[in-house]
Amino acid sequence: xxxxxxxxxxxxxxxxxxxxxxxxxxxxxxxxxxxxxxxxxxxxxxxxxxxxxxxxxxxxxxxxxxxxxxxxxxxxxxxxxxxxxxxxxxxxxxxxxxxxxxxxxxxxxxxxxxxxxxxxxxxxxxxxxxxxxxxxxxxxxxxxxxxxxxxxxxxxxxxxxxxxxxxxxxxxxxxxxxxxxxxxxxxxxxxxxxxxxxxxxxxxxxxxxxxxxxxxxxxxxxxxxxxxxxxxxxxxxxxxxxxxxxxxxxxxxxxxxxxxxxxxxxxxxxxxxxxxxxxxxxxxxxxxxxxxxxxxxxxxxxxxxxxxxxxxxxxxxxxxxxxxxxxxxxxxxx
Numbered sequence: 001x002x003x004x005x006x007x008x009x010x011x012x013x014x015x016x017x018x019x020x021x022x023x024x025x026x027x028x029x030x031x032x033x034x035x036x037x038x039x040x041x042x043x044x045x046x047x048x049x050x051x052x053x054x055x056x057x058x059x060x061x062x063x064x065x066x067x068x069x070x071x072x073x074x075x076x077x078x079x080x081x082x083x084x085x086x087x088x089x090x091x092x093x094x095x096x097x098x099x100x101x102x103x104x105x106x107x108x109x110x111x112x113x114x115x116x117x118x119x120x121x122x123x124x125x126x127x128x129x130x131x132x133x134x135x136x137x138x139x140x141x142x143x144x145x146x147x148x149x150x151x152x153x154x155x156x157x158x159x160x161x162x163x164x165x166x167x168x169x170x171x172x173x174x175x176x177x178x179x180x181x182x183x184x185x186x187x188x189x190x191x192x193x194x195x196x197x198x199x200x201x202x203x204x205x206x207x208x209x210x211x212x213x214x215x216x217x218x219x220x221x222x223x224x225x226x227x228x229x230x231x232x233x234x235x236x237x238x239x240x241x242x243x244x245x246x247x248x249x250x251x252x253x254x255x256x257x258x259x260x261x262x263x264x265x266x267x268x269x270x271x272x273x274x275x276x277x278x279x280x281x282x283x284x285x286x287x288x289x290x291x292x293x294x295x296x297x298x299x300x301x302x303x304x305x306x307x308x309x310x311x312x313x314x315x316x317x318x319x320x321x322x323x324x325x326x327x328x329x330x331x332x333x334x
Contacts, residue, residue, distance in 0.1 A: 004164070007064070007177045008184045011056045015188025018052035023192065023199045031091050033200050045197060047091055050205020053185045054084050057212070060181035068174055075114040076178075076215045079107035083139060083211045087203030097260055100207075101136070107211065108135035116218055120231045135214045141241035142210030143203055144248065148269040149195035151283050155290045156209045157186035159237050162294035163216050166233070166301060175219045182212050195280045213238065222301050229300060229308035236297035236315065240290045243319050244268045247326060254327075271331035 026032060026046030033047040061077050086103045089095050108131060111117065118131045146152035160183035167176025186209070192199050201209075217234030235242065248266050252259040272282035296315065300308045326332060 003064075003173060003177050004168070004180050007060050008180045010063075011060045011181045011184035012188045014056040014059055015052055015185045016191055018055055019049055019189050019192050019199060022046070022048040022052045026199070029092065031088075031202065033202070045200055047200035047202035048204075049189050049193060049199045049201040050084060050087060050091075050203070050208055053189050053201060053205045054081070054208050056185040056188065057181045057208075060184075061178070064174065064177055064181075069115075071114040072116050072219075075110045075116055076212070079110050079215070080208050080211045082107050084204045084208035087143075087205070087207040091202040091204055104136045104139050104207075104211075105132060108132045111135060111215060111218070116215055118218055118231075120227060131218065134218065135211065137245070138214035138217070138238055138241065139207055139210035141238070141245040142213065143206040144267065145241045145244050145269075146201060146206040147265075147267045148279055148283055149197040150190055150193050151269055151286060152206050152209070153186045153190045153193050153201060154283065154287050155240055156213060157183050157190065158287065158290045158294060159213055160186065160216075162237050162297060163213070163220065163234075166220060166222075166298065169301070170220075170222055170224070172219075172221060175216060178212075179216055182209065182216070195283065210241075225301060225303070226305070229303060229305055232300050232308060232312045233297045236293050236300060236312075239293040239315065239319075240268075240286060243322070246319075247323055250323060251327060251332070266332070268326065271326050274332070275330045 023046045026048035029048065031046065031048045032044045034044050058077070058081075061073075065073055065077075083100075083104055086095060086100050090100065112128060112131050118127050118134060120130060121127050142152055142156060145155060160179045164176045164179035164183060167173065167179060189199075189201060189205070193201065217238065220234060222230040222233065244267055247268060248264075249259040251266050252262050252264075269279070269282045269286060272285060273279055277285065293315070296311055300311055303311065
């Protein structure tokens with residue numbers, strides 16, 4: 001527990017100190033988010049906050065590195081660095097979606113090669129493809145969720161907090177410490193990113209956090225329960241980004257649009273605002289949803305097979321209902 005607290009305090013201070021520096025540097029480096037029809041903000045906003053998040057976590061990673069399996073720990077940090085760098089390039093100059101996708105697949109392959117992999121099926125081929133799919137999906141899902149002040153950072157913080165708590169229960173202290181680093185970095189950044197935000201994390205931060213949380217979710221182990229149940233745990237913790245990506249993908253396909261290249265105000269947060277909530281209320285509502293999903297995930301860590309699948313089935317049905325309802329007025333009029 002002492003390691004947890006030290007990591008949390010150090011990274012929180014670093015994140016809070018580095019974010020204003022990134023905010024000052026962004027205009028000089030040309031990393032600004034310019035207002036447009038598909039965006040909520042009305043003025044140019046620096047989007048270099050991801051650099052502060054990355055550097056804060058990196059310092060903690062260097063300190064913790066010798067305690068981890070070097071190959072696995074290195075693959076997580078190198079992979080996260082690669083996707084964050086691609087996000088930074090995209091924030092500054094623009095990068096083709098296919099280039100980012102290939103980079104993310106290569107980073108996921110690096111995780112697999114060092115043993116950071118899904119073990120749900122016990123079949124190498126199936127687990128291989130599930131590992132790649134999970135890492136790429138979660139990395140991009142958190143990036144897509146970064147569409148309103150404080151949303152992606154807050155949801156990432158809630159997910160990291162739940163992962164850290166689960167690690168403490170199962171005595172996975174080092175993975176838990178990495179989760180605490182992500183939590184602290186997000187909280188330090190949120191001090192400047194809550195509505196009205198003075199800085200955005202940009203793709204460099206959202207892709208970095210998505211990759212880190214995807215890798216932590218894979219590393220989690222629950223020896224007191226069976227994999228047949230516990231595979232649902234990281235899925236529930238990351239349930240909101242998973243659902244948001246599924247929603248916009250389904251909605252855009254239904255409208256005959258390419259879900260990968262078509263931006264728009266069709267995310268869950270935008271639909272809540274369309275129904276009458278303020279942006280701040282919409283974000284707080286989604287915080288509550290993410291927190292509740294995390295509580296269900298905590299229950300599933302100790303649940304029996306029947307209990308686990310009742311919870312998983314109920315969440316899946318609720319998600320399908322929400323998918324249908326959010327495609328109708330007053331949430332969507334397209």
